[in-house]
């Protein structure tokens with residue numbers, strides 16, 4: 299943290315220093331450094347704000363994001379449980395412009411040319427950059443499950459793994475399902491976005507069923523051997539609080555869906571029929587990262603230099619959030635994306651200013667899971683950069699998991715959500 303203090307203290311002199319890194323120095327009035335941020339989610343919005351803050355508002359920051367407002371995936375499962383609405387988890391982008399001078403463009407980046415250092419917007423214009431920060435989240439690989447792409451585009455089989463209209467539509471499907479029906483969620487092999495998320499979702503749907511349609515069932519069909527996060531805690535909740543409602547089946551790798559008959563097929567196990575099918579296909583880095591050739595880890599995730607999150611495939615493009623190839627023990631989480639963003643912002647500002655890039659960045663993570671409308675469990679960790687191995691590692695003895703769900707942690711979880719939304723967007 300010493301370095302950040304040093305960086306902020308030095309920010310008054312930043313104007314001159316920042317210009318030293320700019321391409322146009324010497325040709326007339328020096329232009330400002332230009333940072334283009336692609337994606338206004340947990341990673342991108344935080345990075346946009348913090349480049350402005352750390353540079354004393356000297357660096358020009360443009361953020362391109364197609365959505366009108368930020369809809370949080372964290373706590374979106376509560377919309378399915380019925381205790382929150384989509385409005386409760388939505389924050390406008392206006393404060394990023396008003397409070398921090400970020401230029402927010404509502405559009406999609408259609409392509410990036412890493413050699414010319416320009417991005418082309420779907421609506422046509424191009425934007426030149428000195429540094430590009432890419433945080434496009436995940437791409438859902440529908441072709442990993444036969445029939446799922448068409449079933450999803452017809453609105454019959456939903457993912458709701460990008461919070462928004464599908465979250466609302468899935469809640470409607472649950473409301474329309476008769477008592478005695480079955481909701482099934484399929485989970486892909488790890489790594490995927492938010493390890494505990496599917497299990498939290500199972501709790502939320504079960505909590506709704508318990509209150510409103512108690513003869514109904516929640517089937518968790520997991521491609522992994524066993525529950526991938528907070529396993530003993532979730533299993534205890536299912537056995538005690540949702541006995542007879544939740545059933546967990548590991549080693550169920552979905553291969554095909556038939557929306558008309560409500561059937562899911564698996565690599566090995568027997569077919570399953572359900573009334574509401576919530577299919578989560580295999581995941582990879584956001585489409586724009588893949589098409590730009592940055593997904594150089596198993597053709598799925600983007601390898602980065604963990605000191606500054608610069609892509610190992612293209613200079614001046616920094617990838618963060620869910621799209622990256624994770625370091626050991628690093629979850630694909632909103633908290634982690636927010637933490638990556640600050641390391642990236644600091645490194646970029648330091649590079650433009652000609653300062654030493656922090657040689658020992660740290661990251662933190664906490665993931666809360668609501669087991670019903672009020673009770674929560676968490677998992678937390680701290681990660682340090684290990685220079686000798688050029689990767690992040692979990693700090694021994696840091697973090698941990700809850701003993702069991704409590705309302706006190708429920709209060710912490712809401713405060714976490716409000717605080718991270720403010721830190722990211724306000």
Ligand SMILES: Cc1cc2nc3c(=O)[nH]c(=O)nc-3n(C[C@H](O)[C@H](O)[C@H](O)COP(=O)(O)OP(=O)(O)OC[C@H]3O[C@@H](n4cnc5c(N)ncnc54)[C@H](O)[C@@H]3O)c2cc1C
Nearest residue numbers: 337339340341371372407434435492619620630631632633
């Ligand atoms: C149900 C659920 C529960 C979760 N719970 C938690 C939790 O409790 N705690 C936690 O820390 N994390 C949680 N997560 C995980 C968290 O949501 C993700 O890890 C986080 O959103 C990753 O941030 P990101 O910036 O990589 O992606 P995102 O937040 O998804 O942001 C990506 C953004 O990029 C935009 N974009 C994509 N392509 C383009 C393009 N070509 N041009 C312009 N914009 C583009 C998208 O519109 C999107 O807004 C949860 C996830 C889910 C689904």
